[in-house]
Amino acid sequence: MGRTLAEKVWEQHVVRRADGEPDLLYIDLHLIHEVTSPQAFDGLRLAGRKVRRPDLTIATEDHNVPTVLGPIADPVSKAQVETLRKNAAEFGIRLHPMGDAGQGVVHIIGPQFGLTQPGMTVVCGDSHTSTHGAFGALAFGIGTSEVEHVLATQTLPAYRPKTMAIEVSGALPYGVTAKDLILAIIAKIGTGGGQGHIVEYRGQAIRDLSMEGRMTVCNMSIEAGARAGMIAPDETTFEYLKGRQHAPSGEAWDAAVEYWRSLRTDDDAVFDTVVEIDASTLTPFVTWGTNPGQGAPLSGAVPAPEETSDPAAAQRALEYMDLRAGTPLTEIQVDTVFVGSCTNGRLEDLRAVADVLRGRTVATRTLIVPGSMRVKAEAEAEGLDEVFKAAGAEWREAGCSMCLGMNPDILAPGERSASTSNRNFEGRQGKGGRTHLVSPAVAAATAVTGRLTAPADL
Amino acid sequence: MEAFTTHTGRAVPLRRSNVDTDQIIPAVWLKQVSRTGFERGLFAAWREDPGFVLNDPVYQGASILVAGPDFGTGSSREHAVWALQQYGFRAVIAARFGDIFRNNSTKMGLLPVVLPDATVEALQAAVEADPSAEVTVDLVERQVRWGGESAGFEIDDYTRWRLLSGLDDIGLTLRHADDVAEYENGRQPWLPTTV
């Protein structure tokens, strides 16, 4: 019987297999940031262990960093970043600190450097490691104990998850983006729908996506509960990788591409679960609740709790969000618009925002935060920053920013945002903050009107 | 890691679904670089509400959390496990768990117990009716027992063995260092390094 993409990559990385034990998997790339690593390095020190492969490890500062120039004001954040610097120096790990041209959100810099490649195993102490699956890599988030395990051994013991195919047929209509697609998928299968599975996104609409769009989709696999998300590599993938700093070149490139072409699910392979979605029926999608599965088409209304699959949770969510059932979503006023994060902080996302903001003025506080210093430089080379500033938006330094409440960019209690990030959990963007997840285009249109808006309605 | 064999204690019902790790411990608490003190951040936002179940005096000292489905979804932060343990929980019972949270728990010796929805609800009802009721989570027998009721749960043999003996994963893996070295020799030459 044929094998799925996930099974092929898994098998390629089994170091050791024994009856009644999890497989021992080799890890090709370990990404590190300041939040989930300090206790892991402490563990190594306590046990007198070294980092086995510093040359397969890379660190960046992202969660705590302020997105305006200057030092970190909060002493606790500062101490955490300094701890990472000390650990990276002591264990010989490459680090991109604040202000460095290679610095950025961990899941943005890996692909940019060409470090994320098809068929690799990639881990990070961060659930959105699933982003890297866009290249046909097997990439998943781990906890701090496992970070320590990978540092010490470059392996992880793991049971192979089940496989799920999400078949997206048809083409996305004009104005409907990768973000709308993944929000619609999560609303359909639920936040637990992918539990215990590696998802492979397949079908015409997926093949039509750019690498950046594919990263947006895979990024939010975890929001559907999946262990990882993957997309088979193709010409789009190779085109993106070619010439990147850490991509193979010359004969090695040809050998790599030949192998990468074999990384597709065999025609006779069988998935444990199959979900089908018709892309051509989709429209801009937003969330109304406090988990990413509580979403609806922007043209719709806030649902009544009893119409949802979990009425008690919906009731609680509506109370927290201060929303009433039946309110058209386009009538929801927001206080802040946030564009950025590892979901939508890449160049294409910023271009989409600029396309809407060009010649217009924002009606509300609008933060535009590039996902990395390189994205920032590229955006500025195209003059996007001028468009943002002319519209009255704030153009910031690279970092996680308002995606989570760990740095100075937070919502005030009760404040409402439209955000291109990935989580609308209670208090995610600051205690008491209320989050609506949206695409970059919808974020930009919302910034112009001050209420949730699709670009087509401007 | 703390070994887990069998534990008897009182249980607290948390009747909410989809309790994500941002609720278990909000991001501001993740700035600490130590491994201790996270109990103060456990459910920090919800604990400000005097009506929140953890604030109910009858559940003080409870060591088993009986939660709604999809507990521990979202972020990979192991701090969520540390917070629960440091607050005094030894086991969490739910119908479904976020995969990473569940994995992190088994690395630390916090036992995640999966029981069917109806069983979890029955257990929640039982400890609501009598908060002093004792609940036993028995990893040896793979069974939860309370007030004359019992329910079996599944956990794979390997994880169970590791929890029963409190073994550190890294030490186990290092015994296979030769296999790792051999694998490394066969890796494809084009694979990238960060140097």
Ligand code: SF4
């Ligand atoms: S941008 Fe947000 S989701 Fe991505 S790594 Fe940073 S905090 Fe996590």
